[in-house]
Amino acid sequence: MGNNITLIGLGAMGSVLGELMVKNNISLTVWNRSKEKAAGLIAQGAKYVPDVHTAVADSRVIILCVVDYKASNDILAGLDLTGKTIIQLSSGTPADAREMQTDILARGAEYLDGVILATPPQMGQPTTPIFFSGDEKIFREQEAVLKTLAGNLVYMGPAVGAAAAWDLAILSTMFGMQFGFLHGARIMEAEGIPVGALGDTIAALSPVLAEMVQEVGHDIEKSQFSQPLSSLEICAYCFELMQRHAAESTITAPFPAFALEQLNQGRAAGFGKERFAAMIKLMR
Ligand SMILES: NC(=O)c1ccc[n+]([C@@H]2O[C@H](COP(=O)([O-])OP(=O)(O)OC[C@H]3O[C@@H](n4cnc5c(N)ncnc54)[C@H](OP(=O)(O)O)[C@@H]3O)[C@@H](O)[C@H]2O)c1
Known part of the structure; x- marks a missing residue:
């Protein structure tokens, strides 16, 4: 098991997280519901296991990046998580984070919640932000591994829902600007600029x-x-x-x-x- 990391979820974001870890020589086991998405990572040296039970057994630290918390809960349902460290990088609400923390702690594991505030091609840069909240001990312990994914890691405090709250507030600000920009674009088009x-x-x-x-x-x-x-x-x-x-x-x-x-x-x-x-x- 050693310092191996298990990554669950190889969509647009998860596959980039996997590539960054492999490039940084982190020993990585990956699992995804659809196996074909693992092909690129297998070629780069990651280990793919076909069942999630083995994927979770392979490492102490499990990073999740799937569509949402419901999918995360379904994937982990019935698995033995005793002694594991679960790091959630799927997006959700503060209540999602609180519910998941309660469940994970009750199953004898530790939990850290994180939100990625960047797109897949923006990952792995010194300025790439990921916000975390919850168990600070895990954040500090795993900081070096997490730094391979994003250079700008920010710990938002012990309230586990804080990272999700920051995420939603920043998304609201950003998309507010984008909607305004769309109208700005129509003004430019109308004036031939x-x-x-x-x-x-x-x-x-x-x-x-x-x-x-x-x-x-x-x-x-x-x-x-x-x-x-x-x-x-x-x-x-x-x-x-x-x-x-x-x-x-x-x-x-x-x-x-x-x-x-x-x-x-x-x-x-x-x-x-x-x-x-x-x-x-x-x-x-
Ligand atoms: N992409 C971005 O720009 C971005 C930015 C910041 C944060 N995020 C967050 O990162 C997370 C992943 O995003 P993404 O862009 O990688 O999404 P995506 O490309 O749509 O991939 C979704 C992933 O979730 C898995 N999944 C969905 N439903 C599942 C279920 N019921 N059981 C098991 N696995 C399931 C998919 O598995 P299959 O391959 O089998 O379908 C796939 O691995 C999301 O929470 C998203 O909000 C994304």
Whole structure:
């Protein structure tokens, strides 16, 4: 068993995790529901075993990267996990993580929860982030192995659901920007400007944009809603301009319509002269 690691799940993400471990000379046993996905890793030196019982028996440390927690629970059902260290890298909710920790501890094993905040081709870089929460002892013990997967490992504290909460909050922020970007792309197309240039410009502006998000975060935490540098009224006006531009150029504008509807609720609630962060009061 020694320092062997077992990796369960060889989808788009799991197979890259396996490749990184093999490249870093980690002795690896892999298992996947569909055997054919193991072919590449077998060729690179990983050991494939056809049944998950043997895969789990092969190592003390088991890393899971399958579609979700339900699949993880189904895979581990009925297996002897006594003395094992289970590291979950499938995405889920904080409650998923809490339930899985309770189950794994009751079965005589240790549990660490992690979330990958990158795509498969972004893995293995010094900046690649994976957030962890739960048992800090396991995190420290396995840090060297986990560093082969991602250089930027962040421990988010002992509450096991914390990593999943961070994941969902960051995904919400990122996809909020992506939906906004799609409308930005339609504005560029309508005006005959290359969309790729918009992405490049956003990347160059990202520290400034990030400062704005930072400010909203601190405003919310301190309940600091008055004395705006740009009032909610001015924010709403931006979306009125986008709607007018959409009408002028006959493009559809679902994202500005959604944002303006929300901001109009903020105006109606009397937050027009407050900071953008005041929108949180509606959501609460
Ligand atoms: N891809 C990304 O960009 C990315 C980024 C961050 C986090 N993640 C997370 O990483 C995890 C894996 O993602 P992925 O992109 O590798 O997904 P994927 O390519 O769709 O692979 C899904 C994996 O789950 C397995 N699976 C699904 N249902 C199963 C079941 N009932 N029993 C046994 N195995 C089952 C699949 O096995 P088969 O091969 O047999 O179908 C496969 O190994 C997800 O939780 C995802 O949210 C992915």
